[in-house]
Amino acid sequence: MDTNPTHHSQKETPANTTSNLPLPTPAGEKAYIKHLTRAATRIASKRGRQPFDVDDIVQGVLLRFAADVPRFMRDYTPERFAREATSQVAITFDRKHRVARYQGVRLVHVSEDGSEGYCPKARAFASGSEPILEGDGELLDLARSLGAVVDETVVQSEHDRAMLRACLQQLTPRQREFLMLVDGYGFTVTEVAARADLVRETVSRELSRARKLALQAAGNLPDDDEGVSTS
Amino acid sequence: MNRHQSAAMVRLLLRYRPDADVLLGVVEVTDTASGGPDAVNDRRLSDTPDADTRLTWNLAASGQFANTPVLHSFEVIHALSRWQADGLDVLPRAVADICHRFTNEHREGALSDTPMISALHSRVASEAQLPITELLNTNEPRTSARPGLQQDALHVARSLEQLSGAIETAFSTRRLTDHEAETGSNEHNRVVAFCALARELASTLADHEALPAPGTSAATRQALRGGLPISDRERTALLTALTDIDQPDRWALVAAALDHLAADKNCHLAANAITEVRWPRLSSSTRHPGYR
Numbered sequence: 001m002d003t004n005p006t007h008h009s010q011k012e013t014p015a016n017t018t019s020n021l022p023l024p025t026p027a028g029e030k031a032y033i034k035h036l037t038r039a040a041t042r043i044a045s046k047r048g049r050q051p052f053d054v055d056d057i058v059q060g061v062l063l064r065f066a067a068d069v070p071r072f073m074r075d076y077t078p079e080r081f082a083r084e085a086t087s088q089v090a091i092t093f094d095r096k097h098r099v100a101r102y103q104g105v106r107l108v109h110v111s112e113d114g115s116e117g118y119c120p121k122a123r124a125f126a127s128g129s130e131p132i133l134e135g136d137g138e139l140l141d142l143a144r145s146l147g148a149v150v151d152e153t154v155v156q157s158e159h160d161r162a163m164l165r166a167c168l169q170q171l172t173p174r175q176r177e178f179l180m181l182v183d184g185y186g187f188t189v190t191e192v193a194a195r196a197d198l199v200r201e202t203v204s205r206e207l208s209r210a211r212k213l214a215l216q217a218a219g220n221l222p223d224d225d226e227g228v229s230t231s
Numbered sequence: 232m233n234r235h236q237s238a239a240m241v242r243l244l245l246r247y248r249p250d251a252d253v254l255l256g257v258v259e260v261t262d263t264a265s266g267g268p269d270a271v272n273d274r275r276l277s278d279t280p281d282a283d284t285r286l287t288w289n290l291a292a293s294g295q296f297a298n299t300p301v302l303h304s305f306e307v308i309h310a311l312s313r314w315q316a317d318g319l320d321v322l323p324r325a326v327a328d329i330c331h332r333f334t335n336e337h338r339e340g341a342l343s344d345t346p347m348i349s350a351l352h353s354r355v356a357s358e359a360q361l362p363i364t365e366l367l368n369t370n371e372p373r374t375s376a377r378p379g380l381q382q383d384a385l386h387v388a389r390s391l392e393q394l395s396g397a398i399e400t401a402f403s404t405r406r407l408t409d410h411e412a413e414t415g416s417n418e419h420n421r422v423v424a425f426c427a428l429a430r431e432l433a434s435t436l437a438d439h440e441a442l443p444a445p446g447t448s449a450a451t452r453q454a455l456r457g458g459l460p461i462s463d464r465e466r467t468a469l470l471t472a473l474t475d476i477d478q479p480d481r482w483a484l485v486a487a488a489l490d491h492l493a494a495d496k497n498c499h500l501a502a503n504a505i506t507e508v509r510w511p512r513l514s515s516s517t518r519h520p521g522y523r
Contacts, residue, residue, distance in 0.1 A: 051306050
């Protein structure tokens with residue numbers, strides 16, 4: 001078992017660890033927690049979030065801290081713990097909210113009874129119109145350019161899926177993977193870069209190429225009424 | 232009919248953490264027909280007048296309040312302390328009054344056995360209605376940031392850290408009475424609280440682009456007035472420094488004053504402290520004596 005207090009998978013702050021350290025005094029613990037709360041508020045707020053989102057992130061930071069108070073007080077200044085924990089809590093928070101708001105584009109096929117994944121049937125392919133990166137195109141535009149009429153209650157169809165598949169076939173496996181992760185599952189470019197052990201710029205470049213290729217492929221596809229091969 | 236009577240009403244939603252004295256507010260506008268901001272055409276302006284406050288203003292492109300910033304949301308650190316220092320003048324007056332009533336009512340927070348449980352559960356919320364005209368920003372934009380003063384900010388921060396260490400060491404060498412040891416010393420609690428706030432003030436000044444932190448400095452002054460084992464002369468000098476610390480162009484003087492306090496051989500703060508104190512670093516440290 002890895003007992004190094006600072007090493008953890010995916011840069012998570014240590015959680016659920018036992019501690020035989022002497023307990024801090026109530027006054028010391030109280031002062032530390034107050035300082036931590038305010039430090040986390042400042043850090044989360046700096047990133048331009050809505051205030052109540054900031055508060056929810058701070059709550060997440062405190063919950064992480066509560067996992068091993070004596071050790072964290074020994075090993076981290078309040079600012080350092082706030083900095084690391086806020087960053088991680090914010091990533092989880094953002095991802096949950098993207099899923100909850102169905103923002104970004106979903107490329108997940110949902111079965112008729114809605115039992116697959118977390119997307120209900122009505123939002124199987126495309127929903128929302130939030131740009132993923134400033135200045136970049138949206139996959140929703142791609143879906144529109146396929147000739148499919150996309151509204152708030154897009155329903156999957158064999159035709160739409162086939163056209164989308166035809167576009168994605170133009171991409172390399174890595175481009176397809178990046179496109180799916182970012183535009184399909186709502187991961188940020190930074191998260192994808194961390195998972196792929198690449199710098200952010202590389203992922204961003206590949207993603208831009210992928211979107212351009214997909215759009216070009218969409219432009220070369222036959223019109224709706226001509227049908228598309230499903231192979 | 233005055234302008235408030237004809238104006239659209241908005242909801243002011245508040246959340247407060249009494250333990251940490253952190254206040255958050257969001258304005259909800261539901262009536263765009265009566266001159267309220269139109270969410271589609273609004274611009275948002277972010278305003279950071281100091282390191283303890285962040286405001287967001289709506290700037291409407293058209294309508295009754297075209298090009299007049301209207302408060303959209305805010306975060307205020309040390310809100311209650313800030314009220315006592317400057318009446319929360321960073322907010323529109325009516326909003327500041329509502330915030331003060333709210334924070335004052337809940338200043339005690341929830342009673343709990345442990346600080347951690349108290350921090351997690353002690354959150355209160357409220358809402359109020361007020362005319363949108365009370366949210367207008369009629370002040371000139373404030374720019375507190377002084378890029379050229381970053382070095383002074385760091386110097387002040389370092390001096391504050393050193394002084395906190397000196398105070399802790401001076402207190403730790405004093406023998407507790409039996410009663411204090413048995414019941415938990417109030418003086419110990421006050422020293423811990425003051426030093427924690429002084430360190431927070433130090434790190435806030437160091438990390439926030441040479442912006443002052445009037446809320447944190449107000450809280451630190453209150454902790455000082457609460458009683459520390461220091462002489463009256465030292466208390467006066469420290470209070471003056473903690474007041475001047477809100478003015479960035481006086482930071483060089485503040486740093487010198489704090490250094491003098493810590494180094495003055497006649498100052499009993501420094502008794503046996505210089506050779507024994509551990510100087511906490513501004514960057515992450517592996518041991519943080521202020522929180523034992």
